[in-house]
Structures are given as structure tokens and as C-alpha cells.
Amino acid sequence: MIRLNRIKNFMVTALVFVLLCSLVTGCGSREISEKNTGSVETSQQRSGERVITDHAGRTVKIPAEVDKVYFTSPIAQIMVYTLAPEKMAGWTMQLTDKMKKYIPPQYQELPYLGGQQMSAKLNIEEILRVKPDVIFSVGPDPISDTTKSEADKLQQQLNIPVVVVDGDINSTEKAYAFLGQILGVEDRAKKLIDYCNRTMKDVVEKTKSIPKEKRVRVYYAEGPEGLATEPKGSSHAILLDIVNAENVAEVQQKGGSGMSNVSLEQVLKWNPDVILTWSTDRGGACNKILTSPDWKNIKAVKNGKVYEIPNYPFNWFDRPPSVNRFLGLKWLAAILYPDVYQVNLVKEVKEFYKLFYHVDLTDDDVKELLKDAGF
Structure with a gap:
């Protein structure tokens, strides 16, 4: 009788464990950061994808490994350049000789692909040709419904994931940490976050x-x-x-x-x-x-x-x-x-x-x- 009770208890415990695993979208799932600061989940690594929640609250699927990225504005371009310049697909601004003096040669000849700032336009044909894994959308204004709809529209147009990141100067730590996770350069992001926090x-x-x-x-x-x-x-x-x-x-x-x-x-x-x-x-x-x-x-x-x-x-x-x-x-x-x-x-x-x-x-x-x- 005692043995039968032990078997029943084991079966109940196992059932509860299975149910708990299903509620958190698989036992292998791990959320790296708080949802309100953008999250990156690893539940779909085997399928070659990650699911993220960007700073606009949008759920976006991105590749498990992000090797090449582009941006809609120089704001995001500079953040990525400071974090992982080797992953840039191009520039949103045309570099002058004076600018090139302060940029290492290996990044100077990246193509100009346009942007959505001032009167500029994205060069859609060239962006599709270089095939970035992700496009970052970072603007100077607070994130709004317009921000979300424009990101959705661009994502549908290009069939490339578009990720919205908060560009407010007071959100720099959040933005760098989020970008660092996506780009796989968390340690580098921490160094830049530390500098920015100390300066402020x-x-x-x-x-x-x-x-x-x-x-x-x-x-x-x-x-x-x-x-x-x-x-x-x-x-x-x-x-x-x-x-x-x-x-x-x-x-x-x-x-x-x-x-x-x-x-x-x-x-x-x-x-x-x-x-x-x-x-x-x-x-x-x-x-x-x-x-x-x-x-x-x-x-x-x-x-x-x-x-x-x-x-x-x-x-x-x-x-x-x-x-x-x-x-x-x-x-x-x-x-x-x-x-x-x-x-x-x-x-x-x-x-x-x-x-x-x-x-x-x-x-x-x-x-x-x-x-x-x-x-």
C-alpha cells in the first residue's frame, strides 16, 4: 500500500512538472531581459530563430545568429558602429574625407544605403541586395503608434525583421543592453553602458x-x-x-x-x-x-x-x-x-x-x- 502511494505521488509530481513546462513555452526557454526593456528569448534556437519583444512592444522573429544589420537612421547606425562595426551592412550617411579620418579603413568603404532621416530615403533595392538579417529603427522622438506602424510597413515591404529601439538619451542603457543581446556583444555593451552612466x-x-x-x-x-x-x-x-x-x-x-x-x-x-x-x-x-x-x-x-x-x-x-x-x-x-x-x-x-x-x-x-x- 505504501509503495502504491509512492507511485501515485511520483505520477502527480511528474504531471505537474510537464504542465509547468508547457506554460512557459518549453523547458528550454530562457528570457534574458525584462519585457518592458525589450526581451530576447531562446526558445527557437534549433529552428534558427529567436523571438524578441522590441521597445515598441512588437513581437519580432529574428535569426538566432545576427551577422549583418542595417538601420533607418544615423542614430541607430552610430550605436551599432560603436558596438559591432563588423556587422554593419552600410551607412545611412555619405562619409566625407574629414569623417573618414576618424573611422578605420575597413569600415570606410561600406555602401551608402540611405535612411529615413531629414529628406533622405532608404535605397530599397540595395538593401535587398546586401540582405541584412535585421533592420533597427531608432528615432529621436518618443515611440508612438506611428513608430510601430512604420516599422510594420517596412518589415512587410522588405521581408526583413525590423526592430524598434528607444533612442531617448535617458534610455541609453536599455538600448545598448538590448542591442548587445541581439548582436551577441553583451560584454562590449556593458563597457559602453558604464561609460555613458558615469558621464551622465x-x-x-x-x-x-x-x-x-x-x-x-x-x-x-x-x-x-x-x-x-x-x-x-x-x-x-x-x-x-x-x-x-x-x-x-x-x-x-x-x-x-x-x-x-x-x-x-x-x-x-x-x-x-x-x-x-x-x-x-x-x-x-x-x-x-x-x-x-x-x-x-x-x-x-x-x-x-x-x-x-x-x-x-x-x-x-x-x-x-x-x-x-x-x-x-x-x-x-x-x-x-x-x-x-x-x-x-x-x-x-x-x-x-x-x-x-x-x-x-x-x-x-x-x-x-x-x-x-x-x-
Whole structure:
């Protein structure tokens, strides 16, 4: 009788175990990260696929091994380039000779395949020819229903998995960890996450206590005339918010590529302490602002505080608003608040370019990058 009870107990235990396994989609299944930060499951490894939940909450099937990827914007392109450049199928921007100086030769000749930023378009025919395993969609704006529908549409058009990743600067850790899992470079992702977290913490802690009356008033001058800008809260000018500067632009915020038009009269009225501008060789207004009599009475111009944003291979402040901005945070805090944020910027630039861009810079290289940037 005792033996019969033991057999019954064993059978019940075995049945419960089988039921539990079926509820979690197979005993071999393993979810690597929390669902609300994007998840990667390994339940279908034997079929050559993985099932992921992207940052838009979409369920997407991707190959078990991802060897080649593309992107819809430079934001994702730069993140992948910093993580696993050998897996890039191409560039979303056409590299200039000045950009190539800061990019290793083996990546310079990757094809230009277009993107969905500004007025650019994806080269569908070429993308299909190079056959990326996955396409990443990362935009400057918060993820929305439009983000989801556009990703679905592109996925159907190409028959290639499209994965949405959160591009907000405050979601960088989440984005890098998720991309690292998909690309199989988790250790590399951890190194970049650590740098970004340390930078953000350091800059915020040192600038957060600056009283309102001592905050530097900044105008971000975009375009060839310097008469386009971004207001407070824009993803394109968020570094000003992070370092506790006063963004003087009181204009309506535009989504996507931004660039709200303003008049010179408005800029004169705002009378900023500092002007940040695109470099002249990028089509910016730096020379015009410094030499035109129309701008000469603005405080920033009179005091020589018009700075070109370092721009190679990618802009430190914006366009594209990707992880390149973490070096930009250090530069910006140092030029705006030198009394509270001291840094050996030459050393910092060398460290960043080696870690993120895979290149070793000389002191002269760094001085060239910084020559019109306030250092």
C-alpha cells in the first residue's frame, strides 16, 4: 500500500512538472531581459530563430545568429558602429574625407544605403541586395503608434525583421543592453553602458545645483543663416537641459528633424550669453555670425562666445542625436561652467574615440577637433 502511494505521488509530481513546462513555452526557454526593456528569448534556437519583444512592444522573429544589420537612421547606425562595426551592412550617411579620418579603413568603404532621416530615403533595392538579417529603427522622438506602424510597413515591404529601439538619451542603457543581446556583444555593451552612466551621473551632479540666476543663456543656431533652432525639451537640444543651461529659444517644438525657424529680431531680443553653431564646412553659420554686422550687438558675439560644435566623425551635440552626445556633455559642461566642471578634454576625447569609434587620436588630432569649440 505504501509503495502504491509512492507511485501515485511520483505520477502527480511528474504531471505537474510537464504542465509547468508547457506554460512557459518549453523547458528550454530562457528570457534574458525584462519585457518592458525589450526581451530576447531562446526558445527557437534549433529552428534558427529567436523571438524578441522590441521597445515598441512588437513581437519580432529574428535569426538566432545576427551577422549583418542595417538601420533607418544615423542614430541607430552610430550605436551599432560603436558596438559591432563588423556587422554593419552600410551607412545611412555619405562619409566625407574629414569623417573618414576618424573611422578605420575597413569600415570606410561600406555602401551608402540611405535612411529615413531629414529628406533622405532608404535605397530599397540595395538593401535587398546586401540582405541584412535585421533592420533597427531608432528615432529621436518618443515611440508612438506611428513608430510601430512604420516599422510594420517596412518589415512587410522588405521581408526583413525590423526592430524598434528607444533612442531617448535617458534610455541609453536599455538600448545598448538590448542591442548587445541581439548582436551577441553583451560584454562590449556593458563597457559602453558604464561609460555613458558615469558621464551622465558626473555631469548632472556637478551642474544640478547651479542657481537660476547663474545659468548660462544659450542659443543653438542651426542652418546656413543660424536662424533655425530647438526649444527646451527638444531631443535635438536636450544637452542644454541636462547641463542646466538656459535655452533661450521660445518657439514651438517640432517633432522629427526639428529646426524651428526664427527671426534675427527674436535672437537679438533673447540676447544669449553663448551661441552654439554648426561648423561652416557643414553648412553652418559660424562665420556669418562672427562677421555680420547684424549679429555684432548680441552678447555672445561681443564676448567671443560663439562656438562651433565639434563634428567629426559625428556631431557631439546633435544631428545625429545619438551616443556621440555623451562626449558632447563633457565638452558642453566644461565650456559653459568651467568653475564647476573641470576636465582634461584632450584626454577625454582620446578615451572616447578609442572606446566608441575604434581609433587612436594624437594630441594634434584632438586640437583640430576643438580649434573653434572653446578650447
